Amino acid sequence: xxxxxxxPAYNEAKNISLVVSGVxxxxxxxxxxxxxxSDDTSELAKQAGAIVFRHPLNRGQGAALQTGNDYALEHQAxxxxxxxxxxxxxxxxxxxxxxxxxxxxxxxxxxxxxxxxKSNLPAFKKYLIMPLAQAFTRVILGIKLSDPQNGxxxxxxxxxxxxxxxxxxxxxxxxxxxxxxxxxLRITEVPITVVYHHFGQKLSGxxxxxxxxxxxxxxx
Amino acid sequence: xLQQIIAIIIIVFFVFRLVAQKKKKIISNNEFSLWLAFxxxxxxxxxxxxxxxxxxxxxxxxxxGINFLIYIAVLxxxxxxxxxxxxxxxxxxxxxxxxxxxxxxx
Numbered sequence: 001x002x003x004x005x006x007x008p009a010y011n012e013a014k015n016i017s018l019v020v021s022g023v024x025x026x027x028x029x030x031x032x033x034x035x036x037x038s039d040d041t042s043e044l045a046k047q048a049g050a051i052v053f054r055h056p057l058n059r060g061q062g063a064a065l066q067t068g069n070d071y072a073l074e075h076q077a078x079x080x081x082x083x084x085x086x087x088x089x090x091x092x093x094x095x096x097x098x099x100x101x102x103x104x105x106x107x108x109x110x111x112x113x114x115x116x117x118k119s120n121l122p123a124f125k126k127y128l129i130m131p132l133a134q135a136f137t138r139v140i141l142g143i144k145l146s147d148p149q150n151g152x153x154x155x156x157x158x159x160x161x162x163x164x165x166x167x168x169x170x171x172x173x174x175x176x177x178x179x180x181x182x183x184x185l186r187i188t189e190v191p192i193t194v195v196y197h198h199f200g201q202k203l204s205g206x207x208x209x210x211x212x213x214x215x216x217x218x219x220x
Numbered sequence: 221x222l223q224q225i226i227a228i229i230i231i232v233f234f235v236f237r238l239v240a241q242k243k244k245k246i247i248s249n250n251e252f253s254l255w256l257a258f259x260x261x262x263x264x265x266x267x268x269x270x271x272x273x274x275x276x277x278x279x280x281x282x283x284x285g286i287n288f289l290i291y292i293a294v295l296x297x298x299x300x301x302x303x304x305x306x307x308x309x310x311x312x313x314x315x316x317x318x319x320x321x322x323x324x325x326x
Binding site for chain 2: 033053054055056057059063066070071074166168215218
C-alpha cells in the first residue's frame with residue numbers, strides 16, 4: 001500500500017524541514033504544495049526529501065490540499081494523509097491514522113482533539129469557538145464528529161477520488177466532512193495530539209467558513 | 221410633472237446609448253434585452269406613478285408609489301450583489317483550477 005503525505009505550506013521555512021523529515025519514516029512519499037510562499041519553504045522542503053510543487057498564486061490551504069490529492073491520485077497513492085506544515089501534529093500518530101484504512105475498517109479517518117489525548121488548546125478556542133463550531137456542524141450540517149476543524153486526516157484512494165475540495169480556504173475542513181457523509185464513506189475518528197504554537201483560526205474565521213460553505217453549496 | 225419629464229429624458233438618453241452599444245457589438249443580445257427591459261419598466265413606473273400610488277395604497281402600504289419603487293430597487297440591488305458574489309466565487313474556483321493545472325504540468 002502506497003501512503004502519500006500531502007503537506008500544504010505557506011511561508012513555513014521555520015518548520016518545514018523538521019516536519020518533512022519527521023513525517024518521512026511513516027509514509028512512502030511526502031508531497032509539499034508550496035502555496036506561493038515568499039520565503040524558502042520550497043527549497044527547504046526539497047532538501048528535506050519532499051516532492052515539491054509551487055502554486056504560482058496564493059490560493060489557500062484547501063486549494064493546496066486538492067492539488068496534492070490530484071498528484072497523489074495520478075501517482076497511484078493508496079492512502080493520502082493530510083498533515084499541517086506548522087509542526088502542530090505529531091508524525092508518529094500517522095500510523096494510528098492510517099491503521100483503520102489498512103485494516104479495511106474505514107475509507108476516511110479524521111483526527112480528533114477531543115477523544116482523550118491532551119492538546120494544549122487555547123481556552124478561548126476550547127470553551128467558545130469549538131463548542132460553537134461543534135453545535136453548527138451537528139445541528140445545521142448534520143455531521144456527528146467530535147472535532148469539526150481538524151486538518152489531520154487520512155483517506156483511501158476511493159475517498160480521495162469521490163471528494164473534490166472546492167473550498168480553497170479554511171472551509172475545506174467542513175466540506176470534506178460533509179462530502180464524506182454525503183458519499184456514505186466509512187468514517188472513523190482517531191484521537192490525536194495538537195501542539196499549539198499559535199492561536200490559529202479565530203472566531204471571525206468561523207463566520208467566513210459558514211459564508212464560504214453557503215456560497216459553494218449554491219454554485220456547486 | 222416636470223420631474224417625470226426629466227426622468228423620461230434621462231431614460232431615453234440611456235436607451236439611445238444602449239442601442240448604440242448594441243450596434244457596436246459592445247454588449248450581447250441578452251444584455252441588450254435585459255437592460256432594455258429594465259429601462260422600459262423604469263419608464264412605465266414613472267409614467268404610471270399615480271396608478272402605482274393607488275396600487276400601493278390598495279396593498280395597505282402607508283407610503284407613496286415612489287417609496288414603494290425605492291424599496292423594490294433596494295431589494296433588486298441586494299439580489300444583484302448576491303448574484304455578483306456567486307459569479308465571483310465561480311470565477312475564483314476556475315482560477316484555482318487553472319493554477320492547479322499549471323502547478324502539476326510544470
